[in-house]
Amino acid sequence: MNMITKEGLIGQLREKGLKLTPQRLAIVDALVENRHLHPGARLIYAEAAKRTKTVSLSTVYATLGEFAQQGLIKFLEFDRMDNRYEGNLEEHINLVCRRCGKIIDYHIPTSIEPKDIARELGFVVTDARMEYYGYCRDCLAQPKEVMAGEQTRDQDG
Amino acid sequence: MNMITKEGLIGQLREKGLKLTPQRLAIVDALVENRHLHPGARLIYAEAAKRTKTVSLSTVYATLGEFAQQGLIKFLEFDRMDNRYEGNLEEHINLVCRRCGKIIDYHIPTSIEPKDIARELGFVVTDARMEYYGYCRDCLAQPKEVMAGEQTRDQDG
DNA sequence: TCCTAATCTGGAATGATTCCGAAATGAATA
DNA sequence: TATTCATTTCGGAATCATTCCAGATTAGGA
Numbered sequence: 001m002n003m004i005t006k007e008g009l010i011g012q013l014r015e016k017g018l019k020l021t022p023q024r025l026a027i028v029d030a031l032v033e034n035r036h037l038h039p040g041a042r043l044i045y046a047e048a049a050k051r052t053k054t055v056s057l058s059t060v061y062a063t064l065g066e067f068a069q070q071g072l073i074k075f076l077e078f079d080r081m082d083n084r085y086e087g088n089l090e091e092h093i094n095l096v097c098r099r100c101g102k103i104i105d106y107h108i109p110t111s112i113e114p115k116d117i118a119r120e121l122g123f124v125v126t127d128a129r130m131e132y133y134g135y136c137r138d139c140l141a142q143p144k145e146v147m148a149g150e151q152t153r154d155q156d157g
Numbered sequence: 158m159n160m161i162t163k164e165g166l167i168g169q170l171r172e173k174g175l176k177l178t179p180q181r182l183a184i185v186d187a188l189v190e191n192r193h194l195h196p197g198a199r200l201i202y203a204e205a206a207k208r209t210k211t212v213s214l215s216t217v218y219a220t221l222g223e224f225a226q227q228g229l230i231k232f233l234e235f236d237r238m239d240n241r242y243e244g245n246l247e248e249h250i251n252l253v254c255r256r257c258g259k260i261i262d263y264h265i266p267t268s269i270e271p272k273d274i275a276r277e278l279g280f281v282v283t284d285a286r287m288e289y290y291g292y293c294r295d296c297l298a299q300p301k302e303v304m305a306g307e308q309t310r311d312q313d314g
Numbered sequence: 315t316c317c318t319a320a321t322c323t324g325g326a327a328t329g330a331t332t333c334c335g336a337a338a339t340g341a342a343t344a
Numbered sequence: 345t346a347t348t349c350a351t352t353t354c355g356g357a358a359t360c361a362t363t364c365c366a367g368a369t370t371a372g373g374a
Contacts, residue, residue, distance in 0.1 A: 019319095020371075021320090058323060059321080062321080106280075122293070130269075134271075197330090214355090219353080222331095317372105324365105324367105331358105336355105337352105343347085
């Protein structure tokens with residue numbers, strides 16, 4: 001496992017010489033406590049706001065960007081207008097439910113070898129990202145009527 | 158292979174009862190002729206505009222959305238503010254170069270079995286998407302100085 | 315306690331995408 | 345060929361996540 005923890009993140013901030021501001025600590029908390037949700041900036045903002053007197057959305061964006069850049073968390077470009085961040089740095093597939101939006105991590109048993117790609121195409125892989133879209137167990141358990149007539153997204157049926 | 162072709166797309170439009178307007182034909186051409194580029198809406202708009210008297214960006218968006226919804230092309234949610242569409246419907250990995258932005262298709266030799274996921278998690282996969290980020294051969298061939306100091310993106314290092 | 319680079323902030327700006335009502339037009343039909 | 349109308353197109357406004365900015369604040373070393 002390679003999940004973010006409060007201590008781990010704070011330790012890394014110290015190592016990298018980044019200041020420990022109340023805003024950052026609040027964001028760290030929000031991040032860790034919601035790590036399984038693949039939270040977006042808005043959620044982190046809302047959660048962080050509960051934990052400190054002042055935080056602005058600008059700060060949340062800047063901080064998450066900084067964290068991602070430093071490799072503390074992973075940035076997911078997603079969902080058109082709602083990016084997400086994740087604390088699971090392990091290689092895995094994100095299973096994205098088209099109905100409820102929930103994201104489930106699925107550990108990859110065998111992955112495509114970056115070495116093969118480098119050899120074949122000369123392309124050096126630095127980062128991967130995989131998503132399978134579909135319907136999660138909970139949503140499948142819903143009565144049919146509820147599922148029917150629901151467009152998954154505007155565009156990509 | 159399962160690449161889009163002009164005849165194929167037009168045939169499908171007919172089958173599905175969609176009208177063949179000059180705008181759509183121009184978009185079809187733009188799509189087919191740039192299929193290896195994973196073009197975004199702006200590019201298609203620019204290319205389509207060369208091929209017909211009138212096209213609006215709204216129309217391009219609507220049309221690409223319609224095509225994707227009908228399964229003629231695949232919609233890629235991407236790049237924060239610049240989505241892409243692709244004509245390669247085959248299962249593959251998109252190799253995204255962090256420097257020049259080029260996207261190379263890499264055919265998947267062995268993929269993760271949706272059946273396994275369904276059995277283990279009850280998650281039914283309807284659609285997949287995989288991206289490996291890194292540097293393409295051409296960019297790696299550049300002198301080091303050019304590569305140095307280049308941030309891949311704002312956020313996700 | 316001082317000092318300064320690092321941070322924070324609110325609001326304006328950005329830019330892709332969507333929405334909307336009205337005008338235009340394929341193409342089926344008479 | 346003319347008629348008809350559901351489909352498509354259009355442009356411009358609206359949306360909305362994210363970024364930018366310039367000034368105010370502050371963490372933390374000296």
